[in-house]
Amino acid sequence: MAPAAVIDEIDMTTTLARPRRSQADRSAATRAKVLAAARDVLCAQGYSGATMHAIRDAAGMSLGAIQHQFPTKAKMMAAVAAEFAAYRTRIYSEAIRAGATPRESMENLIDANFRMVSRPEMAAVLEIHLARRNDPELDQEVGPSTRRFERRVRLWGHFILHAAGIDNDAAYQSLQLLNNAVTRGLTVEYIRNPDMALIERSVAIWKRQMLELVFGP
Numbered sequence: 001m002a003p004a005a006v007i008d009e010i011d012m013t014t015t016l017a018r019p020r021r022s023q024a025d026r027s028a029a030t031r032a033k034v035l036a037a038a039r040d041v042l043c044a045q046g047y048s049g050a051t052m053h054a055i056r057d058a059a060g061m062s063l064g065a066i067q068h069q070f071p072t073k074a075k076m077m078a079a080v081a082a083e084f085a086a087y088r089t090r091i092y093s094e095a096i097r098a099g100a101t102p103r104e105s106m107e108n109l110i111d112a113n114f115r116m117v118s119r120p121e122m123a124a125v126l127e128i129h130l131a132r133r134n135d136p137e138l139d140q141e142v143g144p145s146t147r148r149f150e151r152r153v154r155l156w157g158h159f160i161l162h163a164a165g166i167d168n169d170a171a172y173q174s175l176q177l178l179n180n181a182v183t184r185g186l187t188v189e190y191i192r193n194p195d196m197a198l199i200e201r202s203v204a205i206w207k208r209q210m211l212e213l214v215f216g217p
Contacts, residue, residue, distance in 0.1 A: 042124035047131040078141035084121040085149040102164035114203040117186045
């Protein structure tokens, strides 16, 4: 048999032996592709530029296929935010568990949080949250998962402080608000000037101050 015929036969055998993906697998792959495209467009063009048509072009699929997964832009944006919240939840919980002491757990949590600043998902989700102010439908879709995530982070902080014998929830809430503001501000700065070395130096200063405020020198 000629070499080309052997290759053709092997290719055909491989194709025939390859199991067909289930409808659920195909749907999940389409969903992941759409969400990745939405994230990229949000980062590049902002919320107003992330139209269904722009996302369709970035994903390279029909508008009908996208709308089968996400009937509205608000539902798609909510899925982008929820997916990133789930990722952050996993990373933060692993960081906390890796700490041998409450202080180490808090330090790990701060480090894990600021590593998010350079991720495109962080910029994308920031765009979504800013748009919630003037879009009631978006706010309604995004609100529930956002509140669950924020409540979980607050509880983690409380548990860490209580394990350290610190009982000052009001002070922690103020620090958390400041930490959120610094995180979002640095995300904007990274978008404007992606100098990670500068971001890391700024984070080191903020982390040192936060730890000293909570645990002392």
